[in-house]
Amino acid sequence: MGPGIKPEKAVQLKKYLKGAIFPGDINELSTKYSKESFDKNDCLSCGNCCKSSPPLMEEEDIQRIAKHLKISKKAFKRKYILEDINGDQSMINIPCVFLESDNTCSIYEIRPKACAGYPHLDEGNFFKLRGLHAKNVFSCPIAYEVVGRIHKLSQNQNP
């Protein structure tokens, strides 16, 4: 559970995401609320995503980070990557091996694309990613806040 997240409220938000008919401007709303939430919340005092959600890794991520570490792609994969039955690759360690004790990322400038986009609320595909948001409301204070605001808005529009 991420800091400041109330479990009962997160369960309510998860249910809302499952059955909701979202407003037409959901992507604009989500992007706006996401930006406001990032401005307000300090990820360095949280770090929960790096501690609990191994990022998906694309080949370009692996290539870039392996090069930075001066090891081969093959060696990087052997050491850090788990491949599932669908061929999706993700980091193997939890917490992430690149997470420092002060919650900074030791490869921040070249971090995986999935990390740079997390929690994916400003990518114009809120509906498609609603299952992911339903998981993230339990762990990411930003996802919790953004979905909470959207939920509140929909309640006010449909009392």
Ligand code: SF4
């Ligand atoms: S690569 Fe960096 S941003 Fe991504 S999970 Fe690891 S520590 Fe966090």
Ligand code: SF4
């Ligand atoms: S993105 Fe969410 S879970 Fe990750 S550090 Fe920021 S607030 Fe915490």
